Amino acid sequence: MDHVFIEGLEIEALIGIYDWERRIRQPLVFDIEMAFDNRIPAASDAIEDTLNYKAVSKRIVDYVTQSDFGLVETLAERVAAIIIEEFGVKQVRLKLSKPGAVRGARAVGVSIVRTAG
Numbered sequence: 001m002d003h004v005f006i007e008g009l010e011i012e013a014l015i016g017i018y019d020w021e022r023r024i025r026q027p028l029v030f031d032i033e034m035a036f037d038n039r040i041p042a043a044s045d046a047i048e049d050t051l052n053y054k055a056v057s058k059r060i061v062d063y064v065t066q067s068d069f070g071l072v073e074t075l076a077e078r079v080a081a082i083i084i085e086e087f088g089v090k091q092v093r094l095k096l097s098k099p100g101a102v103r104g105a106r107a108v109g110v111s112i113v114r115t116a117g
């Protein structure tokens with residue numbers, strides 16, 4: 001299976017369960033892998049036939065910038081649902097990292113795989 005990926009997409013968001021986290025914005029990093037048959041755009045050389053990673057990235061940036069959740073689990077689930085429902089992706093693998101959230105760790109977060117129902 002082919003994929004289109006977005007790696008290291010950094011977005012500032014209001015996220016976290018503690019009081020101090022409700023008053024600041026924190027950087028989040030998304031690594032996303034989306035199942036897609038790339039043979040069709042490869043044959044046509046037409047951007048319209050692609051799963052356009054620029055369009056997906058913009059939608060995610062817009063959504064995450066305006067989001068407000070406590071848990072990274074909730075945000076990861078919502079972003080995966082947007083990719084599946086709005087871009088017709090059959091399967092998405094999404095890693096959401098919260099760098100600097102735990103002292104001594106480069107990053108913490110969640111990784112999920114979701115398939116279209």
Ligand SMILES: Nc1nc2c(c(=O)[nH]1)N=C([C@H](O)[C@@H](O)CO)CN2
Pocket residue numbers: 015016017018021070071072073098101102
């Ligand atoms: N599994 C999770 N654990 C924790 C989360 C989370 O979203 N999912 N969040 C926090 C705090 O917000 C933390 O990031 C602050 O340092 C703690 N554990």
